[in-house]
Amino acid sequence: MYAAMKVTPLKDVKPFKSGWKVHVKVLHSWKQYKPVHGDTLEMVLSDEAGCKKHASCKRTYMESKGRLLPTVLGGSLKTCFLIDVIGQVMDLGDLETIQVSGKPRMKVEFTLRDMNDARVPCCLWGKFAEILYEGCSKDEEGKPICLIRFAKIGRFRGELQITNAFEASLLLINPDIAETAAFKQM
Template sequence: MATKMQIQTSKDLNDQSVVFGDLKPWKNTWLVHVKVLHAWKQYIQSVETMEFVLADETGQKIHATCKRTYIESKGRILTVGAWHYLRNFQITPAGGAYRTTDNTWKMVFNQNTVITRSNHVNDELYLNLTDFQSVLSGTLDENFLIDVLGQVMDCADVENIQCTGGKQRKKLEFTLSDINDLRLPYCIWGNLAEKLHSAINQEAGMVTTLLRFAKLGRFRGELQISNAFDASQMIINPSIAEAEAFKELINDDDKTLTSFQSNEDSQEDNNKQGDQSEKRGQRDKWLLFPTKSIQEMITSTQVSSY
């Protein structure tokens, strides 16, 4: 249970706090004022941690990690969407794959970390939207997760995929378009697949989606966007200025949501399709999973050589 010291209402702390750009690893007594953008539990080689993406008042972001030992006493205090003051934590180099921010450093909570509530209210999401042209250029570093916003143009059915170890995961393939009609293929897994498919079936008219902390990958040499396990967030038809501006520039009459069928579903279907595999609305399935070792799945919570 959190102590009174950890959850007391803050006063005058903002005068002493620093922004993320001032953080350096040579001391651990920093004080920062942060908004919790995202939080999730992570399991790497049976080691449980709680991960966070935090923003300061300037919009800079940093990744933070909380070891299992401190999840109950510290990690659970950090409510997504709320502002807090954090005092006394370690600063270490950020590295590895699936990094949620481009910050050089990451934050690690320890037994001396103190978390104090802030009365500050701000609904800013601190988005860093990546334009489709940058993604398609192939020049982006695939170690970093990105924010992408677009209109759903086509969508397959949710599939149950048999994975290694006998587990099943749900998968959904779809395509997003931007205001310039550039299109990106997507493949999302788990609860996000069901969430989007349900929204598409229920919504009348255009469906836009914001996928935060999404990962870049390749399938048969072509770029694809996917969710990075629980590190990714999806918001359907978000009520944000960027989405409203996007909608105003889209002509619904020219962009109608369609469905498609994979051309690898079954041998019988393949025989029926024959030479129609090039028809509009059909495309190959994604691989069940990218070929990754466990070490390559590690996000910015560890520094490793691959």
């Protein structure tokens, strides 16, 4: 039945029907606990036309569907996308002052570790660097949970890196959300 189905663009997918055939890539995925519905696999999907949609997969399908939909981490990521990133701060570097276009700017490099121990290098600039550095200094355990909303995906020296986007990002240290509690229990 599915082989004969026409591929539907994401912009035409509607929630009242469950039998769609789409070609998508997963831009971002995360597991989330919802009190009413339980565990879900949340995803941001994109089709060939660049249309993006948020999708949820119930716990009963997480293992089977999650393996079929790996998150894109390779060179096909577009730097114009802003994403949310959460993880435990690891390998915090020094707060440095760097001359950028003749002006001094604060910079801090670190690594974020997710629940599966996957790690991604990060670099925050300006007030974000100062906030993170101070937040890490105040945290008793020394490894706080960091949520960067509207983070920028980039490459530095050929490596994938997360950084703040000028006047668009938000930085929260140990935010009061379920994911932070889950990290603290690990």
